[in-house]
Amino acid sequence: MSFKDLYGHSEYKSNLAHFAAMATLAASDGQIGPEEQRLLDAFAHKLNISEKDYGEVMDPANKYPIEPPVSGELRLERLYDLFKIIFADHYIDHEEMILLKRYAIGLGFSEEKANDVIEKSVAIFSGKIPYEDYLYLLKH
Structure with a gap:
């Protein structure tokens, strides 16, 4: 197996674990609403999740480990994705x-x-940020 194949598999595994975390959060209130389902479908496409793996992830009995990315920016992106679902x-x-x-x-x-990070993200996503922070976000 080539290094590229090995890396590609690792990247897919990480994407699958991330998608599974999003699905778990979407279902944490007992149901997945239409907007959450639309976002999950979009993320499944973005992360190249196969139909087979999609079905397995959506089965509530399955558990997937968290695959932490090395990059701090990618960690924030993963949290951002979850906030969109939530x-x-x-x-x-x-x-x-x-x-x-x-x-x-x-x-x-x-x-x-x-x-x-969670406290600041909740404020941003819920629209409850101070004007100064809003202004800063718009300027940067």
Whole structure:
């Protein structure tokens, strides 16, 4: 097996684990709504998840390990993807917060950093950011 084949498999495995985490968060309130389903379908396509693996991930009995990326920027991108799924129904509940924190720590964030990133992200996604932060985001 070539290095490229080995790397490609590793990348797919990481994408599959990330997709599984998104599916778990989407279903954490007991159901996957239409907007969450649309986002999951879009992420499955973006991450090149096979139909077979898609079906296995959507089976609630299956569990997938978190595959933490090396890059800090990619870790933030993974969290961003999860926030898009969570806020598809315009609401974040307590169970989703617990899963999100567990996932952030699994990605390699310290507990303190995970809390900080999650708190700021919730403010951004829920539209409850101070004007100064809004202005900063628009300018940068």
